[in-house]
Structures are given as structure tokens and as C-alpha cells.
Amino acid sequence: MIPLELSLKNFLSYREATLDFHGLHTACICGPNGAGKSSLLEALAWSLWGNSRAGTEDDIIHTGEMEARVDFTFQTNQQIYRVIRSRQRGQSSSLEFQVATTGEDLTPNQLEHLEFRALTEKGLRATQDKIIQHIKLDYETFTNSSYLRQGRADEFMLKRPSERKQVLATLLRLDHYDELAEQAKDRSREAKGQVQLLEQSLASLQERLQETIAIAQNLDEVEAQIFKGQEQVNHQRSQLQEFQQLQLQRQNWQQQITHHQDRDRFLKDDCDRTQQELNLNQRRRQELEALLKQEGEILAGYHQYQQLQAQEEVQASKFQSYQQASQQRQQLQDQERKTLASLESQVSSTQGELEYIRRQEAELLEILNKAPEVEAAIAKLQQARDRLTYLDELHTRVKPLMTRQQTLQVELERIRTRLSARLEEIAGQIHRLEVEQDHSYVLEDSLGEVAIAIDALEKKRVYQQRVREKGLERRNFMERLMAQTSDYETQLAAVTQKIQMLQVPDALCPLCDRPLDEHHWDLVIEKQKAQEQGLINQMWVLKEQLATSDREIQILRQEYRELEEELKHYNALRERRGQLQAQIDATLASRDRLKHLTLEKQQLERSLHTESYAGELYQELQQVEQSLQQLNYNDQDRSLALNEEKRWRWGEIKQGQIQQSQRQMAQLQVRKPELEQRLAQLQGALQEQQTNSPLQQQIALLDRHLQTIGYDPQEHNRLRGALRTAQLWLGRLEELKQAQQQYPQIEQRIGGLTRQLEARVGDRTAVRQQIQALHQQLQDIPDPGDRIKATEKQIQLLRSSLDSLLATKGRLQQQQQHLAALQSQFEEQRKQLETSRRQERVYRELATAFGKNGIQALMIENVLPQLEGETNQILSRLSGNQLHVQFVTQRATRGRSKKATKLIDTLDILIADARGTRAYETYSGGEAFRINFAIRLALARLLAHRAGTSLQMLIVDEGFGTQDREGCDRLIAAINAIASEFACILTVTHMPQFREAFQARIEVSKNQNGSQLSLSV
Secondary structure, X not given: OEEEEEEEEEEOOEXXXXXXXXXXXXXXXXXXXXXXXXXXXXXXXXXHHOOOOOOOHHHHEOOOOOEEEEEEEEEEOOEEEEEEEEEEOOOOEEEEEEEEOOOOOOOHHHHHHOOEEEOOOOOHHHHHHHHHHHHOOOHHHHHHOOEEOOOOOOOOOOOOHHHHHHHHHHHOOOHHHHHHHHHHHHHHHHHHHHHHHHHHHHHHHHHHHOOHHHHHHHHHHXXXXXXXHHHHHHHHHHHHHHHHHHHHHHHHHHHHHHHHHHHHHHHHHHHHHHHHHHHHHHXXXXXXXXXXXXXXXXXXXXXXXXXXXXXXXXXXXXXXXXXXXXXXXXXXXXXXXXXXXXXXXXXXHHHHHHHHHHHHHHHHHHHHOOHHHHHHHHHHHHHHHHHHHHHHHHHHHHHHHHHHHHHHHHHHHHHHHHHHHHHHHHHHHHHHHHHHHHHHHHHHHHHHHHHHHHHHHHHHHHHHHHHHHHHHHHHHHHHHHHHHHHHHHHHHHHHHHHHHHHOOOOOEOOOOOOEOOHHHHHHHHHHHHHHHHHHHHHHHHHHHHHHHHHHHHHHHHHHHHHXXXXXOOHHHHHHHHHHHHHHHHHHHHHHHHHHHHHHHHHHHHHHHHHOOOOHHHHHHHHHHHHHHHHHOOOHHHHHHHHHHXXXXXXXXXXXXXXXXXXXXXXXXXXXXXXXXXXXXXXXXXXXXXXXXXXXHHXXXXXXXXXXXXXXXXXXHHHHHHHHXXXXXXXXXXXXXXXXXXXXXXXXXXXXXXXXXXXXXXXXHHHHHHHHHHHHHHHHHOOOOHHHHHHHHHHHHHHHHHHHHHHHHHHHHHHHHHHHHHHHHHHHHHHHHHHHHHHHHHHHHHHHHHHOHHHHHHHHHHHHHHHHHHHHHHHHHXXXXXOOEEEEEEEEEEEOOOOOOEEEEEEEEEEEEEOOEEEOHHHOOHHHHHHHHHHHHHHHHHHHHHHOOOOOOEEEEOOOXXXXXXXXXXXXHHHHHXXXXXXXXXXXXXXXXXXXXXXXXXXXXXXXXXXXXXXXXO
16 A cells, blocks of 8 residues: 555644655654644544544544544555545544546646546445455554554563463464354354254154054054944934934924914904904094084185185285385484484594694794794804814824824734743743753652662562472472372272172182182282272372472462562553653753753843834834824814714704794694684584485475375284184185095995905914814824934934044044154254264364464464564664574473473564573663564564555654664664665654654644644655
8 A cells, every 4th residue: 555645634633734645755754742743644544444542533523623534545556546534523424435547647646637436335334344355454454564653662572472472363363263263162062962962852752653553553443443333323323314304294283383373363463453444444434424514614714714814915015015114214314313423523523633733833833932042052053063173184184193003002012922921931941941950860860769670670570480480390290190190090990890890709800800719819809909008008199299289389379479469560660761761861952942041031031121122113103102292182172072063963953843843834824724614614514414404304205104004003913813813714624625535435445344354254264273283183193302312312422432532543643643753853863963973073173273272373383484584684684683583482391300391382582682692671772672673564564465465655653762873873774775665664753863864754743723744855
């Protein structure tokens, strides 16, 4: 991966920055601590993998901003890609992945001409996987190969040998094989459990399959019993059918009897209904005969009704004329009232308007009487305005001078404040540096104390290692003792078994299998018991040794734990020593800074005391003040003039009111006569309307017309009551007409009902005779119901027995089918058992192969020679062939016996120089850093090679403060020596003497707008 361009917006300490990598082969990223050097590299890693050192994802966003964005363009495998990752505060991140589609012949510094095609997937995770697939590098491999991060140079060397092996396995990603081993163990255990379950299931199936023959015999017996029972059921069913036919015949006769009885009841009811209808028609005939006898009386009453109806019609005509005339009179009266109300309203409105005009005339006369006073105020107002105009012209000339005076005063005060603040800042820095200088002696004393403590702990570490080796030796000795004890127990069990065999009568010799006489039997028993006692004695000795060794191990463990507790501050003391040394170095470097600040403080104090700063500004301020004195302008005079003008401004307002009042007075003089004339006209019209109007004349004519109609309401009401009483004769006349029509029909209906009644009586007699004949037939044939019930009960008993036999047969057949299925299941499980046994064996072997002592150990053994060769190749360049590294994976340990040796797994790093092989801790800081750098760089190459990609970019973010001048030269020479193997090498440092060694520099600075970049090539 070769970087081409990196753009940042609101990322960590950067607000907005762009870095073009074109022409940067070997470059140095330099700047003071905290300027944002590492943040630049964090942006590169965050854009590709989304990982950073921030605690939460929102922490990468610049303070006070809502969104961070990183745009990274790079080249890999002859193809240019672009990644854009952004994050909004409180929301999820977005990721875009693009590939260049045009501009294959363009150089990387012409990126603006490139066109890209999107490779972004649907989700963030899918897009991230796509990026890793194209660059063939994940974040862990990147940080352990291309990116040598700050503060982690000696991480690998400070680990214990066993921990180093684990770290190497982690870097090589061998933990995947641990997962595979655990999965293989789990599957092996599952297969073993499956084998046990199948074996138990097969044993149970074997027992159940032994029931097959007995079930077949029982099935034959049940089928014979079923055949016999079916024959008995058929015989009983034939008898039941004969009895049921007799019962069916009797039921048919009973149904006929029931039918005839229903017919007899129907005829009886019909005769009753016919008789009732005949009686009803006879009563109706009598009523009609009585009505026909009253025919003369009904006709006379109807004639009287017709006379009353004619008189009522005459009265109704008069009532209609009278009502129309009354309505017209009411309408005329309403119209007259409306006309009078309208005239009265107009008179009242006109009178109110005249009264309003009179009040306005009085108010306007009061305003017009103030005219002389207003004219005097107008004259005063004009004088005040002339004075104000003169002062405004003078103010216009003075205002720029006053503005400039204020500007100069503010500028001088700002300069003085800035110089005072700088003076206070310098005084604070001088005080802090003086305190640091005083504190340097304390730091040197503390450094000496820490060095003494580290030397004491170094000795205890050596002693702790010896205690550990002694504990391992005791452990191996105990394992051998336990193995011997196990052998003795096995031999003792065999001897005890032989003695028990000899206790049996006529026992044979356990050695030659021949019969023993009494003498030989005693010899053999004695020999076996002596051997048994010897084994018991040996076991007691071994147990004593085991107990002693166990106590020694407990003592060693306690001593080891105490040493471990004492050594837990060892790494902290080493870090403390490095911090103290760095503080002492910083204190020495700050002395020149203290001298420079003291000189600057003296110069600032002189400038503030003599006011010698900003001389031109002081001269210009004096000129402006002289001009202001010549003009003799005073803001108070202008304010007094302005107040005077405001005080007489009311005269101008009053003058406008007087003019307005004059115009209104003229309008009122014209309007008042018009209203008086109109009021007189309205009052005359109102008086005429009240005394003699056309509406009153029309009302008088209607009153005379009502008297000529002659309508009497009482007479009309009397006629209406008599007419309502006479309406009864209309109903009686209608009844008479109906009686004349119905009388012949009633006579005819009575004759028909009489004939129908005689026919129904004859039918009923015939039905009764048929019922008596059917009762006689039923008495001749007895009821077979009891015999039917007995037969059905017998059939039910036989059927119940047959159902029980059929259920038994079905159960036996089902058992046969179940046994057949069990047989198939037995064969299937036997095959599964063989498969499970084979899987258990395969997974057990795979668990061993994937374990620590299998593929992982083999891969580490194959990788270490490559790592050792790469490390020594780089280290030879850094040290001038003075240092050499060797990786040792096994170490022999000795017990008390010189012949007893055992190899243990380890990962020791042996470092040799011109004086021989010695411990890593004995090398100086510069030498240790070169060793660490060589091992880290070799690991980086190895990991990149294993990831399937070439290591084209190298980032070294390490502190080089431990290197002396010669070490720095060697380190720079080593970087330049390996530069041809990389497309881009970036080193990060804050040391001025180190940055000068690089021609290309990326300088990082920080101000109130965030971190800034500047490129020097």
C-alpha cells in the first residue's frame, strides 16, 4: 500500500488539512509534543479500518464540531483506490470505497483528474470487508508490520520467555488453531457421548427384539378366536331379523291406528267449527232483519242532514270574505306604524348631528383663541434650530478627530496590555524554569535511589529464576517418584492376586501352572509374601520422599511468591528511571531558555517604564488632541441646543392644529344650515302622517266593508254543532244499504253449512269402524319386543368379546410393526455407532494436531529462523556488525543427578556483542533500542509476507531520545539502507537534531485553529 493523498476535516486536533505524499520517499514527521503528529497517522488507520486510540467514536471529532471526515487515496497492486470515512456526533459512521477508472497514465500528483467508480457495499461491515479484501491487510497486521507505534518498541523484549512465545503466536494468528483444537475437542466429546448413547440404545433394542416369536404365536391364537366369535354373531343376527320383521308389522298397524285416530279428531274438530259458523250466520240474519225494519226512520234523518249542510256552506262563504278584509286592514295598520317609526328616527338622527356640530364649534373656537401664543413659540423654535445647525456642522468636523483619538488610545492600551501579558507570561516561565533548575538536584538524587533499587531487584530476579529452576527440578523428581509408586502399586496388586489364587484348594503354581504339594506350596507362599513386604517397604520410602519433596516445593512456592511480590515494582522502577532521566535531560536543555527569557523580560520592563513602544502612535495622538482644542467643540453645548429645539417644537405642532381647526370651522358653517332645513321638513312630514294620510283613509273603507258582510260567528258555530250531530244518519244509511246486499248471501251460506255438517258426521262413523278392526289384529299377534332385547343383548356380548379380540390383534400387529421398525432402527444405529466411533477418533487426533505441541509449535519453529535472519540482517546495519541475536526454543534442565535432564519449551533471546553473550537488561538504552527496532522491523516484514502482501510503506512512531549521536547516525543509515525496499518511509520525532537528517519533512504545528501541516522537500 502506497499513500498518495490524505485529507482531514475536524479529526482530533485537525480542523482542515491535506497532505500530498507525492515525492515523499523517506520523510520525517516532526513537531513539538502534542502538535498532532500521531493524530495524522491515526487518521490514516481510522479511514481504512475505523480504529483509533479514542475512547469513544465521538471523541475523534474536533471539539466544538459536529462531523469528522477523512479522505485517503492510495495505490496497491498497480491500482489506485480511495476511502472516505465520516462520523457525525451522536450518529453512526459512513464509509465509501472507490477505485480509479480513468487516468491510468496520470502520476499520483494529478489526482484531481482521476475518476472513481464506487465499490461501496450495502452495509458498513460489508464495505470494510471489501477494503481488507483488496489491500490484503487488516488492522492488527498493519499495527504489527507497517506501523511501529509509539511506546511499544520494547514490548516484545520485556516479556517472559513463555509470554514471548504466546505473543509470537498471537502475532502469527495461531490462536485460530486453538479455536480449532477446542472445536475438535468439543466434537470429540460430542462423538464420544453419541457413542455411549448409541451403545445403550442398541442394548435396549436387542432386548426388545427378542419378543418377536412370542408375539407371532399370540397373534395366531387370537385370529382363531375371532373367526369362531364371528360365526356366533351371524347366527344371532338372523334370528334378530325375524323378530324385527314381526315388530315392524305391528308398528305399521299401530301407525294406521294413530292415523285413523288423527282423522277422527280432525273430523270432530271440523264438525265443531261448522256448527259454530252455522250459529254465527243465523245470528247475523236476525240482526239484518231488525235493521231492514228501520228503513223509514233512517231516510228521514238523512234528509235533515242535507238541509243543515246547505246552511253551513252559506256561513262559510261569509267567513272567507270577512277574513280577507280583516287581513288587509291589519297590513295597512302595520305599514302606517313603519312609516311613522322611520320619520321619527330621521328626526332624532338629524337633531343629534346638529348637537354634535354645535359642540365642535365650541372646541374649535377655544383652539383658535390660542393663535398669538403659538406664533411667539414658532419664533423661538426657529432661533433654536439655527443654533443647532451651526453646532451640527462643527460636530461633523470634530467627529473624525474624536474617532481617531479613541482608536489610537485603544490601540496604545492594547499594545501595553499585550506587553504586560507577555511580561507576566515570561515571569511565570522564568519562575517555573528556576523551580525546575532547583528541582534538578532532587531528580538526580531520586535517579540514584531508583538505580540502587533496580540493582537490588536485578539480583532478586536472578535469585527468583534460580528458585524457579529448583522448583521445576523438585517437580520433575516428584513426577518420577509418582511413576515409581504407580509401578510398585501395580506389582503389589499382582503379588496380592497370586497369594489369593494360592489360597484356593488344589491351587496351581502361578509360575508353571503345575500342581503344588504342601512343601512347595509353603515355599511359594513365603516367597510371594516376602516380595509383597519388600514392595510395601519400597512404597513407604517413596511416599516419604514424595512428602519431603512436596514440603520443599511448598517452601519454594512461598519464597517465589514473596520474591514475585517484591519484584512487582521492577517495571515501574524502570519506567521511573526513564522518566527521571528524561526530566533531567529536559532540565539541562531549559537553561538556555531561562537566559533568553531573562533578557527579554528586562527589555519589556524598560519599554513599559519609558513608554518607548509605539512612538508614531503617541505623536499622532498629540496632533489630534491639538486640532480638537483649536475647534473648541463641546458636546454639552450641542445637547443644550438640541434640548432647546425640542422644548419649542410644540409651537409647530399647535400651529398645525390651528390651521386644521380653521378648515373644520369653515366646513361646519356650510353643514349647519343644511341640517336645520332638513329637520324642519322631517317634522312637517311626521305631523301630516299622524293626522291625514292615504293609509288611514284605506283603513276606514275596510271597516265599512266589514259591517256590510254581516258575518255572525255564533250562528256559524251553532250550525257546525248541529251538522256534526246529524252525521250519524250517514252511517245508518250505509249500514242499511249493506244489509240489503248481505241478507240473500247469508241465507245461501246457512243452507251450505247444514249440508256439510251432515257429510262430516257420516265420515266420522266410518273411521271409528276401521280403528276397531286394527285393534283386533294387534291382539291376535303378540309383541316380540322382549325377544328382540334378549337377542340384541346376546349379540352385544358376543360383539364386545370380538372387539376385545380385534383390539388384541391390532395391538399385536402394531407390536410386530414396531419391532420391524426397531429392527431397522437397530441396523441404522449400528451404522451410526461405527461412524461416531470413527469421528471420535478423528477429532481426538485433530485436537492433538491443532494444539500447542502440534501445528502451532511446528509453525513457530519454521518462522523463527526467518525472523532471526531478518533481525540479524537489520541489526548488523544498525550496530556496524557488533550485535547478534539468537532465538532459542528449548532449554535443558538438570536435577540432582547429572544424568537426569529434561527439555522444556521456551523462547529465550540471546544477544551477543564483542564482549560475548549477556542479558538484554545489561545493554544501554541506545543498544536496546536498536535491538528492539531490528526485531520489530523483522516482525513487520514477516507478518506482511504471511498476509500475502508486500510491505511497501513503513511508519516508525518511536522515541529516539535514547540514541547518542553515533546511534542516531546508525539508525538513520539503517533507515536509508532499507529505503530501497519500501515505497514510502515515515518517521515521527520531536528531536530537532534528528529531523535535520531528512531532506523531506512534514512539519506539524498547533495554534488556536488546531494542528497545521507544512511540507518541506
